Amino acid sequence: MNYKVDENGFYGKFGGAYVPEMLYPNVEELRRNYLEIIYEAGFQEELQALLKDYVGRPTPLYFAKRLSEKYNTNIYLKREDLNHTGAHKINNTVGQILLARRLGKTRIIAETGAGQHGVATATVCALMNMECIVYMGEVDIERQAPNVARMKMLGATVVPATSGSRTLKDATNEAIRDWINNPEDTYYIIGSVVGPHPYPDMVARFQAIISEEIKAQLKEKTGNENPDYVVACVGGGSNAAGAFYHYLDTPEVKLVAVEAAGLGVHSGESAATSVLGREGIIHGSRTLLIQTEDGQVTEPYSISAGLDYPGVGPLHAHLHQTGRAIFESITDEEALQAVLELTRLEGIIPALETAHALAAISRIGAKANEVVVINLSGRGDKDLTTYLERFDLNGK
Amino acid sequence: MENRIKTLFERKPDNLLSVYFTAGYPTLEATVPIILELEKNGVDLIEIGMPFSDPLADGPTIQQSSEIAIRNGMTIPKLFEQLQEIRKHTQLPLVLMGYLNPVMQYGVERFCQQAQEVGIDGIILPDLPLADYVREYKTIFEKYGLCKIFLVTPQTPEQRIREIDSHTNGFIYMVSSASVTGSTNGNAVINTDYFQRVKSMELRNPGIIGFGIHNNDTFTEACKHASGAIIGSAFIEALSKEGNLEENISTFIRGIREKV
Numbered sequence: 001m002n003y004k005v006d007e008n009g010f011y012g013k014f015g016g017a018y019v020p021e022m023l024y025p026n027v028e029e030l031r032r033n034y035l036e037i038i039y040e041a042g043f044q045e046e047l048q049a050l051l052k053d054y055v056g057r058p059t060p061l062y063f064a065k066r067l068s069e070k071y072n073t074n075i076y077l078k079r080e081d082l083n084h085t086g087a088h089k090i091n092n093t094v095g096q097i098l099l100a101r102r103l104g105k106t107r108i109i110a111e112t113g114a115g116q117h118g119v120a121t122a123t124v125c126a127l128m129n130m131e132c133i134v135y136m137g138e139v140d141i142e143r144q145a146p147n148v149a150r151m152k153m154l155g156a157t158v159v160p161a162t163s164g165s166r167t168l169k170d171a172t173n174e175a176i177r178d179w180i181n182n183p184e185d186t187y188y189i190i191g192s193v194v195g196p197h198p199y200p201d202m203v204a205r206f207q208a209i210i211s212e213e214i215k216a217q218l219k220e221k222t223g224n225e226n227p228d229y230v231v232a233c234v235g236g237g238s239n240a241a242g243a244f245y246h247y248l249d250t251p252e253v254k255l256v257a258v259e260a261a262g263l264g265v266h267s268g269e270s271a272a273t274s275v276l277g278r279e280g281i282i283h284g285s286r287t288l289l290i291q292t293e294d295g296q297v298t299e300p301y302s303i304s305a306g307l308d309y310p311g312v313g314p315l316h317a318h319l320h321q322t323g324r325a326i327f328e329s330i331t332d333e334e335a336l337q338a339v340l341e342l343t344r345l346e347g348i349i350p351a352l353e354t355a356h357a358l359a360a361i362s363r364i365g366a367k368a369n370e371v372v373v374i375n376l377s378g379r380g381d382k383d384l385t386t387y388l389e390r391f392d393l394n395g396k
Numbered sequence: 397m398e399n400r401i402k403t404l405f406e407r408k409p410d411n412l413l414s415v416y417f418t419a420g421y422p423t424l425e426a427t428v429p430i431i432l433e434l435e436k437n438g439v440d441l442i443e444i445g446m447p448f449s450d451p452l453a454d455g456p457t458i459q460q461s462s463e464i465a466i467r468n469g470m471t472i473p474k475l476f477e478q479l480q481e482i483r484k485h486t487q488l489p490l491v492l493m494g495y496l497n498p499v500m501q502y503g504v505e506r507f508c509q510q511a512q513e514v515g516i517d518g519i520i521l522p523d524l525p526l527a528d529y530v531r532e533y534k535t536i537f538e539k540y541g542l543c544k545i546f547l548v549t550p551q552t553p554e555q556r557i558r559e560i561d562s563h564t565n566g567f568i569y570m571v572s573s574a575s576v577t578g579s580t581n582g583n584a585v586i587n588t589d590y591f592q593r594v595k596s597m598e599l600r601n602p603g604i605i606g607f608g609i610h611n612n613d614t615f616t617e618a619c620k621h622a623s624g625a626i627i628g629s630a631f632i633e634a635l636s637k638e639g640n641l642e643e644n645i646s647t648f649i650r651g652i653r654e655k656v
Contacts, residue, residue: 018496020453020522021547022571024556163459164449176452183551183574281497281523282450294471295501296449 001322003248003315009197010286012321014314017196019284022180026188027284029103031198037102038095038205050094054127055084057091057209061217061373066345073366076227077376078214080239081350087378088207088239089120093189095206097124100187107131107186111175113140113168113235114306114353115147116378117191122156132156135174137167140305146382165299168235168309172283192236193313196284200241200313207242214373215246228370231256232377233357234327235271235307237316239377244325254326257316258360260302261329271300271308272329274320282310288317303332303386304352306378328363330356336390339380351378352386400489401517401543401566404440405602405623412624413615413652414441414604415631416493418461419478420470421447422635427478428485430635433642435486437649440624441604443520444479446472446494453522455578457629461636472502476510483515491545493520504533508540518543518566526556530563547571550590554597561599570594570622572607578629579608591621615652627652 009015009031017027037043051057059079068075080088093110100108108130112118118134125132134151138160141148151158161170172194179188193200193207211230219225230247232240234257247253262270270276277288282297290298290310302308312320319325330338335352338359343349350358354377366372380387404412415434419427427444434442447462447470454462475492482490492511499507499521511519519542524533529544537544543566548557550573561568573579573587594603605618606626618625634648635641 016525016528018523018525018528021552022453022549022574022576024525025549025551025553163456163463169450173450173452177455177576180453181575181579183549278501281495281500283452284523289497291497291501293501295498296466297497 001324003318003324005197005201011314011318014285014287014317015197015200016286017284018281018286019196020180022183023176026179026183027196033103034099034198034202037099038202043098043102047095047098051091051209055090055094056082058213058217059083061214061221063221064346067342070345071361071366072368074371075361076218076371076373077348078210078243078373080210080375080377081348081354081379085116085120085123086381087116087120087351088210088242089117089191090123091209091242092191092203092206092238093117093120093124096189097128097130100189101128103187105185105187107133107182108189109133109135109175109178109186110189110191111135111168111171112191113137113171113308114304114351115140115144115151115382116306118156118158119147119150119154121189121191122151122154125156126154133178134158135161135171135178137161137165137171139166140168140171143386144305144382145385167305169297176283192238193241193315194236194283194285194309194311200285200315203238204241204245204315207238208245210239210242210375211244211246214243218371218373222371226250226253227373229254229256229364229366229372230375231258231357231360231364231372232375233258233307233353234312234316235260235309235353237313239375241313241315243373243375248324255319255324256360256364257319257325257327258356259327259329260304260307260356261331262301262303264331265329269301271302271310273310273312274327275329277311285311285314287311287314288320303335304356306351306353307356328360330359334359339387340391348376349380350376351380352383354378399517399541399543400487401441401491404489405567409440410623411619412440412604413649414443414624414626415439416443416445416626416628417631417635418445418447418458418465419475420465420468421461421632422464424468424470425478426641427475428482429641430645431482432485433645434649435488437646438653439488439649441489441491443491443493443626443628444475446475446492446498448495448498451495453576455576455629457578457632461632472498472507476514479514489517490515491518491520492516496521496524505536508536508542511542512540516542518545520545520569522547526560526563534563545569548594550574550587557594557597557599561601564601566601567623568599568601568603569626570603570605572605572609572618575607577607588621595621612652612655
């Protein structure tokens, strides 16, 4: 089975580039050039230097002793939360902004859900002295206020998306409309493995450094580069794509993708695309999509602003369909418990998104001699308001 | 069976006025009355919008009308039901315009077959790319006698315009400027170089200019460079006004056709 994108931009039957003609020249320009540009020696040199000295890579692979004892297995945390700006998102924005510069673009746009991608984009725009406009759902602006403040501090313009569910999906619509309106000078930095080809493949390649490092670090720590499980949360799926990437063709490594069940998979308030989705088209990609019988996109729900996307990246749709990855879904409540658990056992406050992956540990049934790598995709600073509201911390 | 779009253009007409509206807006049952009113007011071609929750190529006006239409209960089956008898009342060319996902969920062949049955002449699906159309769907559209209409923009290279021209029939939808629908910024329509460039290519298909056409000036200007022009967002805004539907429509169309 092949898990890499084919020459037409498809993973099995998922993917493609279903874009209006207005976007065709931009997407086509990117498709023709992205591989050549990103594997050119000068580009790689600049990228690797930034990843090392600016982002802070490699991130540690940390053996979580107390967490491992609790679940009677061996749990390693890939510390993407220790990246500059606090999540894996910057791996991708550093890469794409270098690409945008080589394409001669001067204006950067992005969508954001939890605000991590928005912050990572605003950060590299400040670094490269480029104009930055971030689209963010009105609802998310409210629930992720610290990240909105950071983006503004970094000089970005944050534009509220006021249509539809006013969350990530609508922010993405607005960013795409901006790109249609500004086809010449603007580059769209998509934050996840979604959107038209070549974005899903390109973002996965920029995030693949996560599994590249896991392999080397695990080999050093255990003598074996292959764990039994790699676990990651999936909204669009960029941190999962990065954590899975170099293990896709190693079937003995089980890949676990964890979606947000919201108030419960069948509660009507959920973002568990693998269970609720049917093949459809969103944001230029053929993928699994939560939708009505008539093909209208359903407004998803999760407590986590980074996971409430009604689709998944086409790679993940393919991994689901072929059975290469195991899909789990975790409710708001389970995720919140996992936040507190990691905080108290290991002294690490994770992001709400990441907590969904952590909550799946008890689901996978890893044995005492097995090795589990969990991608700790982001830190929880941005979610403190939610945590303070939901946890009774008096006297604890 | 004869296709009304082809028949219309065989007469080599000019100053064609094509009007777009969202089916199910402002009310669920407004579809047929709007079509009949448009015909009465001398419109040449009608584009019936099939509302979608995430219309990427559309500006706020069409987005909002789509949201309301969906809330009103508009679906593809409902639309076909409303159009069942339409050919007893009008012989104007009718085009369905929407996004691929709802059509895919309905089933592309079933959709084309139903469209032919109620007397639709053409289909516009802006997010169905040319290559995918040619590979997967072209034979189906042709089997049911439907013109598949494609968009070109100021950024579309000549070679691609020729490719689109070779796979399409009916007309070519010339997007006036780089924008989503409903944009009325100053240079939206006056992209003379681009219009001339397309004109000088002597394509098989006639062109109609759309996006940003909203009054007599912009309509007249567009008609200098193509067979006619398409009005969408501005018409939907007119439908949203106080007063009755018939009056709003006739006032609006008169304002487009005649210099104030």
